[in-house]
Amino acid sequence: MARRTHSETGFTLLEMLVALAVFSIAALALLNLETVTVTNTSQIADRTVGQIVARNIAVETLTDPVPPSIGAVSGEENNGGRTWQWTRTTAPSPESRILQIEIAVVDETGRRAADLTIFRFAAQ
Template sequence: MKSERGFTLIEMLVALSVFSLAALALIRLQGYTTRNAAELELRVVAQSVVRNRAVEILTDPRPPALGKSSGEEENGGLSWTWTQEAKLAGEGRFVQVDISAQEKTSGAPASLTILRPTGAVLDAREQY
């Protein structure tokens, strides 16, 4: 009867297919966001590793030895391998240290370059 209008079967199938496509897109977006959040967390910890190494270099009274060196440390419950390369810069007045760290299993990388005077660490009055 004409007074009893509703949705046809084809209209319902089209509506369900559109809804399922939207739901699948949202599920994929959630997976992508979760994966990126985990990677970002690893990168933040990797930055912490290289910054800690930089603080050790900057606060040591002796400048770092020139050349390459490496080591391992644990941070954030993960094992990290760091490498550093020190070379003279600024006509021998500074030591440039390139530091990088990488998590052993995921390979999350981070890097940082610092400059420090070749002499003793300057006290706070001399730095500013």
């Protein structure tokens, strides 16, 4: 076996190619992770604002002196610089004195952003 002299020490072309391939695979994995993170952050932001819209509708429903009538009502709310569509469905609950109110919020693309269920006393 031949010994390397001082002038022959260093990396071979094959070693450099293998190192470059390993680095490339790691860089691609990090780019993929970043893409997934940005997508998830956007979805979380949409759901957060959707929940705020649903809670605003719930507060309006609970603080109104007149309880909502049985059935569905739809509307539009502007929040966070965007327009949100909401539907409030009121139904009787098993307890006759209480109404069950379902609130659903969707974004401009029609994706569901929030669902909320609340209860309030029916009219006396």
